Amino acid sequence: MTKRPETPLLDSISEISDLREIPRNQLAQLADEVRAEMIDVVSETGGHLGAGLGVVELSVALHHVFNTPDDKIIWDVGHQAYPHKILTGRREHMRTLRKENGLSGFTKRKESPFDPFGAGHSSTSISAGLGMAVAAELKGEKRNIISVIGDGAMSAGMAYEAMNNAGAMDARLIVILNDNDMSIAPPTGAMSAYLARLVSGKTYRSIRETAKQLSEHLPRFFSEKARRTEEYARGFWTGGTLFEELGFYYIGPVDGHNLDHLLPILDNIRDTDTGPILIHAVTQKGKGYGPAESADDKYHGVSKFNVITGAQSKAPANAPSYTGVFAESLIQEARNDDKIVAVTAAMPSGTGLDKFAKEFADRTFDVGIAEQHAVTFCAGLAAEGLSPFCAIYSTFLQRGYDQIVHDVAIQNLPVRFAIDRAGFVGADGPTHSGAFDTAYLGTIPNMVLMAPGDEAELRHMVTTAAKFDEHPIALRYPRGEGVGVDLPAAGEMLEIGKGRIIREGKSVALLSFGGRLAETMAAAEILSGLGFNPTIADARFAKPLDTDLVERLAKNHEVLLTIEEGSTGGFGSFVLSHLAQNGLLDNGLKVRPLFIPDHHFDQASQTSMYKAAGLDRNAIAATVMRALGNEKAANQVMTGGL
Structure with a gap:
């Protein structure tokens, strides 16, 4: 265990006003x-490390210059807001980060007045900031709204939609582009700092505004020439012509780690009436921590680690992860089919496509944080006869829903959707929960939707998706490790729309869809101890539904449970709809659908979330006993009394 660092200046801050009393020549020490x-x-x-380390100086400068929380700072995504949280009254609770009943790993409105807007997905900060800026104007309030957005988030179209709107409205909005890609050389040296201070100062802005007004009274030819000359001059020195065209006053690039550069610029724009402004700050992801600087991809999100060595601790794996099985299975299929291509939206390692890219670099496409584009890009690939796998987390695929409907399903293009992180995700909380994909995909005509009960089934489903080209098809699978079953050497194509019986029984039927199969089997063992011999079935497909299997279970059992790690409106709803439409609820069948309850779940361990949602083995068994009218046995199961 390492000794905690000495932090005398940070220790002196009990509220944000204390930060503003610290002399500017000591702010660099505070940042350290x-x-x-x-x-x-x-x-x-554990948590997000690299991005937060890159905005430490920026966080200190913003809270020192601006009157937060009256002035509002919106952190895009929010995973870089750990320094912001430390400075805004949450330091003593930081070791509860991403834990049950602890601090969120992202910004969260109900957590602090310093978090004016919650975030978890990228590229929302400019839109939200514009809304707040317009609201302040309509209410007659004068305050600064600052949206901090990373260069990665600028790959999403939503950011440009917001900037285009803000520029056209001439709204009072400050956008800080946190550029940590390093594709633009860090603006070191006195000239760069001088230019940034110059163009942000009142004198330059006054001259520029006077020139604009003068040009309006010149003949069109001369005024257009003057505008272009001014843009060319600024673009030559700063590279900001694109943002100027969108209606933003561009300042930068500036060294985002140099407080002597940042503070004068923020001072200059704090009280100006010029609207909208973009400050281009170049930063280094992982700044100040050697291991994170040298491998920023591996230190973006980390498990617990040794501060001295940087070595991250990981629990020993009992089984391969679902993500790893998907990647290896897709590689196997691609070796035999050169039409297979893989597409992801800025998550190559998270989806396993980094492994695929090592063998098939020319058949792997990372389109950036642009899920809408990713889906329609895949539609174009499919329209030309290729077999695209679109690998996107469940929570992020929500952003491409219109494209799934309009560009894929209506045209019946065989895009393969590999949906990772389907279900609870633990410490990342509600913004990353993959609860809704079964419901939102299951309503779409022409869509095939399947989910594996274990990692071996996932291998078969990758093969099925690769070989099936009649409709779009989706396979959803959970975060984390499989259940430890033996993997087949190669996948086999499954019959579309057909489930399987795991165990024949009577009286009680447990019908599982997806990753709760192992827990369903454990619940069956509890029921066996109570004298029951339940049937266990793996649906495999939510759409098309195996109606023969559903009807067989309904007709031959007194109780039927459906179990899924998804929201209301999903698999259980499809089963109930079929039973009702075919009169199979009229004979006294007791149907109990188990799904993620209709509210958002804050971060906790996945195990705790399953228990809270009633999706663990005890809750499954207790639901059966309640359906049979045995409340006493149900309570004993829930309290571990059996």
Whole structure:
């Protein structure tokens, strides 16, 4: 265990006004202390590391210059907001980060007045900031709205839609582009700092505004020439012509780690009436921590780690992860089919496509944080006879829903959707929960929807998706490790729309869809101890539904449970609809659908979330006993009394 860092300046801050009393020549030391504190915290809790380390100086500068929380800072995505949380009254709770009943790993409105807008998905900050800026104007309030957005988030169209709107409205909005890609050389040196201060200052802005007004009274030819000359001059020095065309006043690039550069610029724009402004700050992801600087991809999100060595601790794997099985299975299929291509939206390692890319670099496409584009890009690939696999987390695929309907399903194009993180995701909380995909995909005509009960089934489903080209097809699978079954050497194509019986029984039928199959089988063992011999079935497909299997279970059992790790409106709803439409509820059948309840779940361990949602083995068994009218046995199961 390492000794916690000494932080005398940070220790003196009990509220945000204390930060503003610290002399500016000591703010660099404060930034060093915040960085040390953050490294120490995340080494104990795990979480997002690299992005936060890159905005330490920016966080200090913003809270020193602006009157937060009256002035509002919106952190895009929010995973880089750990320094912001440390500075805004949450330091003592930082070691509860991403834990049950602890601090969120993202910004969260109900957590602090310093978090004016919650975030978990990228590219929303400019839209939200514009809404707040317009609201302030309509209410007659004068305040600064600052949206901090990373260069990665600028790959999403939503950011440009917001900027286009803001520029046309001439709204009072400050956007800080946190550029940590390093594709633009860091603006070091006195000239860069001088230019940034110059163009943000009142004198330059006054001259520029006077020139604009003068040009309006010139003949069109001369005014257009003057505008282009001014843009060319600024673009030559700063590279900001694109943002100027969108209606933003561009300042930068500026060294985002140099407080002597940042503070004068923020001072200059704080009270100006010029609207909308974009400050281009170049930062280094992982700044100030050697291991994170040298491998920023591996230190974007981390488990607990040793501060001295940077080594991350990982629990020993009992089984391969679903993500890993998907990747290896897709590689196997691609070796035999050169039409298979893989597409992801800025998540190559998270979806396993980084492994695919090592063997098939020319058949792997990372389109950036642009899920809408990814889906329609895949539609174009499919229209030309290729077999695209669109690998996107469930929570992020929500952003491409219109494209799934309009560009894929209506045209019946065989795009294969590999939906990772389907269900609860643990510490990432509600913004990343994959609860809704069964419901939102299951309503779409022409869509085939399947989910594996274990990692071996996932291998078969990848093969099925690869070989099936009649309709779009989706396979959803959970975060984390499989259940430890033996993997087949190669996948086999499944019969579309057909489930399987795992165990024949009587009286009680347990019909599982997806990753709760192992827990369903464990619940069956509890019921066996109570004298029951339940039938266990694996649906495999939510759409098309195996109606023969459903009807067989309904006709031959007194109780039928459906179990799924998804929201209301999903698999259980499809089963109930079929039973009702065919009169199979009229004979006294007791149907109990189990699904994720209709509310958002805050971060916790996946095990805790399953228990809270009533999707663990005890809850499954207790639901059966309640359906049979045995409340006493149900309570005993839930309390572990059996």
